[in-house]
Amino acid sequence: MFTQPLNPTGNIVLTALAALIPIIVLLILLAGLRMSAWLATLIGSIVTILVAIPIWHSPPVETIEAWIIGALVGFWYITWITIWGVTIYNTLVLTGKFDVFREWVVANATNDARVQAILLAWSFGALMEGLVGFGYPWAIVSPLLVALGYDWIKAIQTSALANNAPVSFGALGTPVIALALVTGIPLMTMSAAVGRVVALLAVFVPFMLLIIVDGTRGLKDAWPVALIGGLGYVAGQFPVSNYLGPYLPDIAGSLVSFFILMVFLKVWRPRRIVTFGTQAANSSGQQRKFTTKDVVMAWLPFIILIIVVTLWTGPWSPLPRFVITTLVVKAYSTVLHKVIAVVFEVNPFVAGTSIFVSWLIIWAVLGASPKVFIESLRRTWHQMWGAILTGFFVVGLAYVFNYSGMAYSLAYASSLVGLAFIVISPFLGFIGAALSGSNTASNTLFGALQATVGKLLGLPVPLLPASNSVGAELGKPVAPQTVSVGVSTTPYVRREGIVVRKNLPGQ
Numbered sequence: 001m002f003t004q005p006l007n008p009t010g011n012i013v014l015t016a017l018a019a020l021i022p023i024i025v026l027l028i029l030l031a032g033l034r035m036s037a038w039l040a041t042l043i044g045s046i047v048t049i050l051v052a053i054p055i056w057h058s059p060p061v062e063t064i065e066a067w068i069i070g071a072l073v074g075f076w077y078i079t080w081i082t083i084w085g086v087t088i089y090n091t092l093v094l095t096g097k098f099d100v101f102r103e104w105v106v107a108n109a110t111n112d113a114r115v116q117a118i119l120l121a122w123s124f125g126a127l128m129e130g131l132v133g134f135g136y137p138w139a140i141v142s143p144l145l146v147a148l149g150y151d152w153i154k155a156i157q158t159s160a161l162a163n164n165a166p167v168s169f170g171a172l173g174t175p176v177i178a179l180a181l182v183t184g185i186p187l188m189t190m191s192a193a194v195g196r197v198v199a200l201l202a203v204f205v206p207f208m209l210l211i212i213v214d215g216t217r218g219l220k221d222a223w224p225v226a227l228i229g230g231l232g233y234v235a236g237q238f239p240v241s242n243y244l245g246p247y248l249p250d251i252a253g254s255l256v257s258f259f260i261l262m263v264f265l266k267v268w269r270p271r272r273i274v275t276f277g278t279q280a281a282n283s284s285g286q287q288r289k290f291t292t293k294d295v296v297m298a299w300l301p302f303i304i305l306i307i308v309v310t311l312w313t314g315p316w317s318p319l320p321r322f323v324i325t326t327l328v329v330k331a332y333s334t335v336l337h338k339v340i341a342v343v344f345e346v347n348p349f350v351a352g353t354s355i356f357v358s359w360l361i362i363w364a365v366l367g368a369s370p371k372v373f374i375e376s377l378r379r380t381w382h383q384m385w386g387a388i389l390t391g392f393f394v395v396g397l398a399y400v401f402n403y404s405g406m407a408y409s410l411a412y413a414s415s416l417v418g419l420a421f422i423v424i425s426p427f428l429g430f431i432g433a434a435l436s437g438s439n440t441a442s443n444t445l446f447g448a449l450q451a452t453v454g455k456l457l458g459l460p461v462p463l464l465p466a467s468n469s470v471g472a473e474l475g476k477p478v479a480p481q482t483v484s485v486g487v488s489t490t491p492y493v494r495r496e497g498i499v500v501r502k503n504l505p506g507q
Contacts, residue, residue: 003332004405012413019410022048034497037480038386041393048397052404065329069344070399071392079391080352082485085136088359090376101298112273114222117209118229121162123258130250133170137163138486149276160477165202166250167473173246175439183451193462195241203230221270232257301362312354319349335408386494387484394481398436415453425464429471437481442472477503
């Protein structure tokens with residue numbers, strides 16, 4: 001069995017720098033050269049393998065096998081979700097239900113761009129994150145904001161920032177569940193720890209959205225909406241994460257926040273209304289009357305998605321836990337002092353299949369034609385083929401990063417700074433998410449090591465793993481897989497490099 005070397009270069013600083021090569025290459029290709037994500041992650045995969053084999057002495061055959069396992073995991077456990085999520089979006093667009101939903105929101109709230117950023121990107125986006133995750137909220141929310149007059153880059157940036165805090169409980173709490181599994185920390189303990197940190201962040205994110213959309217003027221004009229939006233999310237998220245578990249915090253937080261905001265906006269609105277472009281101005285004049293049927297049909301697809309996904313993937317699911325282990329590659333970690341494995345398991349009842357079933361039900365309930373069925377799939381393929389390849393390449397890269405020991409060498413080097421590691425800890429989560437595109441993968445990659453370092457430093461057991469998950473949230477706006485899915489419904493399809501660069505701090 002391959003034993004991962006701890007310090008293969010003989011100099012811990014050089015080892016850490018060598019381990020950083022994959023993420024540096026990705027950022028240069030994406031943000032510097034503005035390369036398409038699928039091509040950047042393909043090159044990044046090759047570079048990672050070429051670093052892992054000669055420097056970390058990773059066995060060539062097993063290294064390639066680890067990459068293949070990662071590629072399959074990336075498709076079946078991540079891309080399979082987003083394919084059907086985007087297909088649902090296309091079906092709603094083709095049937096006109098997406099426009100009805102947008103018009104209903106504007107008619108019952110306001111067409112003020114700052115308010116809509118909090119109502120749609122923050123509150124509604126958290127619902128999409130809680131159900132699907134993996135960049136899907138960007139794909140749904142960005143077109144809504146553009147219809148309200150935003151330019152595409154501003155809409156994507158707003159969606160990306162708003163999506164940060166809900167990420168840890170995305171896809172029915174999958175990142176926290178993974179964190180509990182790899183650390184051995186009880187699930188409720190881990191859920192509560194992450195929930196407390198996320199609650200603190202959630203209070204500030206809506207205020208940051210106001211600044212992004214309209215600067216300090218927006219903060220002055222619309223701060224009550226930001227306060228209600230943030231506290232509303234916390235009111236739903238905090239008790240659920242602390243007392244019920246990680247499955248429903250995002251869904252509870254988003255629904256409480258959304259409907260409290262809708263009620264609040266009946267009695268208070270900004271004195272000065274800010275809109276972008278003529279499209280938003282025109283929409284404010286279309287005060288159409290909405291019947292009960294209109295409202296029900298506008299929300300019905302999302303209600304179906306909530307019911308199917310929650311019943312399908314929660315711990316209460318009646319579906320059999322049918323899993324076949326097909327591919328396994330093992331190595332011995334000199335940091336964790338145990339055998340680690342990269343594994344691909346075939347489970348037909350994964351979360352992506354629940355989204356697929358949701359789409360079939362939505363298509364049938366809406367009475368859509370076979371032509372809509374075919375056109376939805378055609379549009380999804382056109383939008384998503386680059387994201388599909390990105391999912392293969394970037395998760396394959398992350399698995400090589402893990403199997404070879406590069407991840408553990410980097411983490412070990414970081415841990416040598418002592419208590420200052422508390423500051424570095426979120427950065428490891430950031431790297432994990434930036435490499436894999438997933439908070440779940442980042443927690444799987446570094447969760448056990450974060451817990452081990454925490455014990456050595458005498459810190460509260462769940463502190464550093466929770467910090468890893470929060471750091472992963474910050475990595476999502478520049479994660480190739482997330483960006484690739486997020487821009488799939490925008491003009492920036494396969495132009496992810498531009499978006500990554502815009503999402504970097506200071507841009």
